[in-house]
Amino acid sequence: MTLSRHDLLTIGQLAERSGLATSALRYYEKLGLIHATRTAGGQRRYQRSTLRRVAFVRAAQRVGLSLEEARAALGRLPQDRAPSTGEWSGVATSWQDRIDQQIAELERLKKKLGGCIGCGCLSLSRCALYNADDRAGTAGPGARYLLTREPSTGPGPHPPTA
Amino acid sequence: MTLSRHDLLTIGQLAERSGLATSALRYYEKLGLIHATRTAGGQRRYQRSTLRRVAFVRAAQRVGLSLEEARAALGRLPQDRAPSTGEWSGVATSWQDRIDQQIAELERLKKKLGGCIGCGCLSLSRCALYNADDRAGTAGPGARYLLTREPSTGPGPHPPTA
């Protein structure tokens, strides 16, 4: 919890504070999402601002961005200081738009399910579920994400993740 | 488009009608999601009801379920006929609950982003984004899904993918 020297964080400290594993941080570095200086012995030392970058990346993921997309978005923000209101609001509003789209999509799906309850559905060719935008939208496997914090203990047990 | 004989579909026909690749259908079969009879020569033939099962699985995925979870859910519905209103409504309402949770999560995130716009945020330790449930919730990578139709090239006002 206490900083060792200066304001530099070891990878372990950054991991603890960001909630990410050290392996993930090294991975982020490899992808160019964060950057570290090195000690004489070769160990990583992070500036406190890295904490912000990491938080930004995590938030980006929750908005549905890939790490690559997060990297692109990071490029539009200042490196070593907090972004200004103006700088941030551009990013934030575009993310909010994404979120709105995602919500709209979920609402549509929910409504379809409701319709199906009403119509005693799943009777082929009549049901909205079947003739959904599947056909249109399925060009490939596609990135199909669904925000879901902890499917956990509830109705949905989720993949063990090893 | 026309059925060859009886009411049985070849894998190609099922693929075309369901919008899935034949490879995906074989994969589903391997997982026990769908089932096929075989011709004398060993080729798969599907009953029309398989179309319903496939549609069900796709819908399950959109709700955020894994194929394994979809398989479990399928087990609660009749094999070869359309489910009754009662049978279906149980599934549908539980899915709607999931969707509601997902929507709620997105709303929370959106609100946080809005707060950040207001506060000129990302200034560490003050920002909601940082002290989000990240710490608490991050036991691992977790299944993190975000419903998003086309991450790239869409209407979405988001960063250039490359």
Next chain:
DNA sequence: GTGCAACTTGAAGCCGACTTCAAGTCAAGC
């Protein structure tokens, strides 16, 4: 100056949901 936790590296592994491949077989229209 030593002991030990925390760090270093690259390579390999894992997960889910598929796709791709190669080499061979089947079905059906002419």
Next chain:
DNA sequence: GCTTGACTTGAAGTCGGCTTCAAGTTGCAC
């Protein structure tokens, strides 16, 4: 009966986002 496209198989590959591993090195408290 032949041709041709649709089908068969198992194994391996892909993708994103990491984790795990093994074997060696650093940093710091005592």
